[in-house]
Amino acid sequence: MAEGSREVVALSQSGAINSLSNGGGGTSAQTNNPLSRKLHKILETRLDNDKEMLEALKALSAFFVENSLRTRRNLRGDIERRSLAINQEFVSIFKEVKEAAKEQTQDLIVKTTKLQTESQRLEIRAQVADAFLSKFQLTADEMSLLRGTREGPITEDFFKALGRVKQIHNDVKVLLRTNQQTAGLEIMEQMALLQETAYERLYRWAQSECRALTQESCDISPVLTEAMEALQDRPVLYKYTLDEFGTARRSTVVRGFIDALTRGGPGGTPRPIEMHSHDPLRYVGDMLAWLHQATASEKEHLEALLKLVTAQGVEENIQEVVGHITEGVCRPLKVRIEQVIVAEPGAVLLYKISNLLKFYHHTISGIVGNSASTLLTTVEEMHLLSKKIFFNSLSLHASKLMDKVELPPPDLGPSSALNQTLTLLREVLASHDSSVVPLDARQADFVQVLSCVLDPLLQMCTVSASNLSTMDMATFMVNSLYMMKTTLALFEFTDRRLEMLQFQIEAHLDTLINDQASYVLTRAGLSYIYNIVQQHKPEQGPLAKVPNLDSVALKTAMVQFDRYLAAPDNLLMPQLNFLLSATVKEQILKQSTDLVCRAYSEVHAAVMDPANEYKDPENILHRSPQQVQALLLMI
């Protein structure tokens, strides 16, 4: 080839020369001569190197045996004919091959299709099986969560797995309704077993968690709350866990209470409650307030613990456990309150303590409900005890009153025993008034207190007054009753007693009114005349003829009566000035004056009566009853 290309270069050089030499000539250039080009091409051909050409020639020589003009002329046709024949032969042979191949692969295709279908079917089955497994079996992770190590912690995932077990156990019932009963039963059993294991593990964990809740401020973790939610499905385990919680809290509360009593807060502040034991009310109040707060806190803890529990009776559970928790403090509380009560700090303090206990009974029952909580029972017991000792103390006081009855003081005022007792009563009633006990209970107490104190008091006054004159006695009794009345009037629920006292006062007032009227009539010289006038009957003849009732006697009396009319105050019984109540005194004066007026008008009417044969009666009694009334009412 290298040689050939050199020749081409040489040729083109010569061509270039030619074209240069024939620059202006009209003859066609040698290089563009087709013949020369063909020649060139042939000359360029290197036959010994062209394998294809050699092959072709070799093949040609196989059938081109005779080189003659005729054969040369027919060569092309021969070659074409030959090519056709070869192709035809190829086609027929290939057809055979194709037929054979087709026959052979048919079987394979069928097999493949079959296998494909099988594979699809299996795949679907696998999917179904997977779906079944994921629906009815737990993953390995879930399994290990549920079985876990005994002491391992419980996490959120545990509850998810537990929920799954429950779900599966529930769903598997569908299988039992189909003809997959064996699988259903097996799964059910498996799940039941797993559930039991899981619940037991959960229970042990919850139990030890609860056991550790011994701090005064106890925080319920959300996981424990969830554990209780899960455990509600196993009532026995649920109850045992609650018991464990209750026991742990119970001892914590007792310890807290004793610490508050004897040690106080950290570093001594707040100071221990027992530091105030000299002040019974504060001592008892502080203890009960502490318990109230502890009870409320414990209830809150339980509410947090059972927040997610939906089973019925949660409220009862809470009350029951709070009752159990607060049971421990009952003894130390009882011992202390009993000490206070038995030391008899006096009726008023006893009563205040009793009211305080009643108040806390009410307050604490608002938290623990009305269930039979020992704490409530203890508080109620202490309330009853304090009330009993209180009434004992009142009764003792009352019986002392009767033991040594004093004589009334010279001013007929209330005796010192009465004053003292009324002060006591006032203090008791006042402390009741400030108490927080419900209305009806308060009313019942009042009735008892009043009868416990007032009845002996009235008796004492009566006995004490028994040796006095009527006037002195009435005055003394009115004063004493009046004192009682004014004391009671300040308080509620005393209406009936006040009414009773008022009746008694009025009874004594009648005495005083009548006595005052007759005191005036006697001293005004009208008493004798009035008596005769009253008793005189017309058939006894005219009054003027009755001895000592003649006009002279009447005139003398009238002079005295005029003196009275001029200064009625001079004719006041001395006892009336001892009356404590101005109103009462006023009332006596008014009503006795009315009586005097009435007496005068009767006498006046009799004198004016012509049947009584007084001469010039207007001269004898120169004042008309109206005049007398007007004069007396001026005071």
Added chain:
Amino acid sequence: MATAPYNYSYIFKYIIIGDMGVGKSCLLHQFTEKKFMADCPHTIGVEFGTRIIEVSGQKIKLQIWDTAGQERFRAVTRSYYRGAAGALMVYDITRRSTYNHLSSWLTDARNLTNPNTVIILIGNKADLEAQRDVTYEEAKQFAEENGLLFLEASAKT
């Protein structure tokens, strides 16, 4: 696990004191229930409410003891100062008498609590500006003189 292992890290006890009708129970109700109680009955003795709040990432449970303002309960409510981390002393800005009684409440609070108990003065009913009877400045000065925290509030608004 998404939630913290505990609901709260600290628990604090508070006590609310002050005259009758200044709105102590309403403040507590607003704080715990986020609702205004229009006609709140008188508190009998002592009641309580709780709420968990978050302070700089720490959850704190507040246990608030709401005392009756009536004088007749004074002896009972005195027992509840014990162990209180703070006392909320409330008066009514529309009633001067409730402000005038503060010193008596303060005496109780000082005598019955720890020295480190925080006392907070609260002027309630701040929504009733038209009926104001105690100025902000006056109460602020009282609070400063006595080392109290002070704020005005309204349980209603």
